Amino acid sequence: MPNRADPPTRRPGRGESDRSADRRARGRLHTLAGQAPEGELACLFVEPDHIGTGVGRRLWQHAVDTARTLDFQRLIIGSDPFAEDFYRKMGAVRIGSVLSGSIPGRLLPQLVYRLSPGPDLG
Incomplete structure (x- = not known):
């Protein structure tokens, strides 16, 4: 994601509130994949100028x-x-490392978030 001096200005689209338009201007919404009980959080990004402002915490929540409504018990990140x-x-x-899908040879931290009690993965 490019680093911008100013966050993009955006008007709410059809059926979109000012708050959700503002949230998208500062961060990207997540992508969840998988089938219960285990999901994967694939994308959660915050514009660099908005790190530390609470945007990431709201996107995380x-x-x-959403993961709970899909009956996930844990998320792999x-x-x-x-x-x-x-x-x-x-x-x-943290439960280990995985290879980056975009930078050959780069290892990324792999984490698990438990939404409900379950057996230990690691």
Whole structure:
């Protein structure tokens, strides 16, 4: 995602509130994949100028709420190394490393977030 001096200005689209348009201007909504009981959080990005403003926490909470409605018990996260601390603060635990899909040879932290009690994965 390009680093911008100013966040993009955007008007709400049809059926979209000012708040959700603002949230998308500062961060990208998540993508959840998988089948219950295990899902994967594939995308959760915050514009660099908005890191530390609460946008990531709101996007995270939306992802967790959505995962619960899908009956996921845990989320697996392949994290950017710079985002690992964020996920740990949200309650995720590192379980290993995975190869990056975009940078050959790069290892990314792999974490798990438990939505409900279950057997240990690691």
